Amino acid sequence: MWKIPMIIVNFKLYRQSSGINAPLLLDIIQKVREERGVEIVAALNSMDLTALHEKYNVPMILQHVDAVDFGAHTGKLNLVVAKERGAEGLLINHSERRLTIADIDILISQARKMNMVSVVCANNPRVSGALAFLAPDFIAMEPPELIGGDISVSKARPETITETIEAVKSVRDISVLVGAGIKNREDVKRAIELGAQGVLIASGVVKAKDPYGALNDLVEGMI
Numbered sequence: 001m002w003k004i005p006m007i008i009v010n011f012k013l014y015r016q017s018s019g020i021n022a023p024l025l026l027d028i029i030q031k032v033r034e035e036r037g038v039e040i041v042a043a044l045n046s047m048d049l050t051a052l053h054e055k056y057n058v059p060m061i062l063q064h065v066d067a068v069d070f071g072a073h074t075g076k077l078n079l080v081v082a083k084e085r086g087a088e089g090l091l092i093n094h095s096e097r098r099l100t101i102a103d104i105d106i107l108i109s110q111a112r113k114m115n116m117v118s119v120v121c122a123n124n125p126r127v128s129g130a131l132a133f134l135a136p137d138f139i140a141m142e143p144p145e146l147i148g149g150d151i152s153v154s155k156a157r158p159e160t161i162t163e164t165i166e167a168v169k170s171v172r173d174i175s176v177l178v179g180a181g182i183k184n185r186e187d188v189k190r191a192i193e194l195g196a197q198g199v200l201i202a203s204g205v206v207k208a209k210d211p212y213g214a215l216n217d218l219v220e221g222m223i
Ligand code: G3P
Pocket: 010, 094, 142, 146, 147, 148, 149, 179, 180, 181, 182, 200, 201, 202, 203, 204
């Protein structure tokens, strides 16, 4: 399992972080991870992860996997193939890829059996508390209205961080990550002070003019 506190960089499908550009961002993540000795995990699409996981010393997870067995499923991907192709874990139920509660349950259980890390996303404290009953490894709370914006969850909705941690910990001791609009060391520091074990971030790194500088600045908030 990964070190805590940690940063997950979600590459999404931004031009700057996908296809031929994915290695550029992975080079930066690997450099910062090694120079600063902190945990940084990359969430990639399945094609980029397959092509790149052996070339980097960076834990890689998938942004989405389907809750299906082998069979007649066109265009789907299951956890067995994900593991065989190098994924250490997966994001489940991201706001941009919502799933049913039944599928979330299947994916968490399969991941546990296969020793893969499950990071389940939730849109608010109540949903975070409900998902804690399914016992994922991490719960990542992101208010959807702040995703991709300039104001972070730490600044705009700090109470949701505290409430999420209370809701989750009242069910079981699961690590909580928070995300949406995270941009700098103050955002990370505040999230950790409020009890989070790390952050989930995309645009603040991927779309930064200087991703290396942006990532280093975020790390300052962790140490
Ligand atoms: O998965 C992380 C993400 O949804 C947050 O996006 O761009 O607000 O950091 P962003």
